[in-house]
Amino acid sequence: MKNSVVEFTIGELAGEADCKVQTIRFYEQIGILPNAQRTDGGHRVYGREDLRRLHFVRRCRGLGFSLDQIRVLLTLVDGGAYTCGEVLALTLEHLAEIQAKLADLKRMEQALEDMAAQCKGGTIPACPVIDVLLDA
Amino acid sequence: MKNSVVEFTIGELAGEADCKVQTIRFYEQIGILPNAQRTDGGHRVYGREDLRRLHFVRRCRGLGFSLDQIRVLLTLVDGGAYTCGEVLALTLEHLAEIQAKLADLKRMEQALEDMAAQCKGGTIPACPVIDVLLDA
DNA sequence: CTACGACCTCCAGTGGCTGGAGGTGCAAGA
């Protein structure tokens, strides 16, 4: 049955995975996606498995994993021999990174709010924000 | 009195402002800092005013302002004709960016925590984290 | 005067794409 082999052009794949065509070519180039099959004319052709993999990558990116971290996750998945512990370790490591960034941003937020609170706006040709930044 | 004119080498300036020598040269190159004075031999020489400006830039960067935003702030300061309102507007705009990033990261944190909670670790050759990512 | 570290310029690389130039494939309508 031919229709068990669903095929996509790169544009369709991009549509399904909600990313740009260039991004897919880029992933192929850096080895995150395998070299795609081609038509006689050289156009890339994809199947369900490719879509699944791309979805995985995009979901990981959406969670802030770097492409290097994703490469590791993919290696685990590709090998099929990953253990829950390995995956958990990577996840927790990434969670720690996220939490560090959160802490940084919260500090920035607080500092900006404090500065903004001092500033009355208006057309006064002076500003406590600048004063603080110039001579803290 | 000569010692009212404090002078720094680029290395000393970097030390004072807690940044790298290359970063200072980079700031000069892109016009964030003015072209430095030079010794006969071509080494850069800096004074108090340069240090103040660099401090300003580094503090802004520490708060997450982009170099483009800093360029605007510097133009205001340089003109000397800035108003509190202008500065407040830029500050609030940047605050909104920060808060958007915070919201993103909090979502990621939550998602990662949820996934990690499902994962029992250990040597089981399967993982709910991967399952979710592959087939959400 | 010599040694050595700090300085100089210029260029390439980072991450994760994005966009453009210039050319070709493919499918639908006339």
Added chain:
DNA sequence: TCTTGCACCTCCAGCCACTGGAGGTCGTAG
């Protein structure tokens, strides 16, 4: 069958904010 026109192709440059290295020069302490 031919043409139109869009989607595809490759290759290369650019974004941000630095960072690092190669290869060479300056300045100063001993």
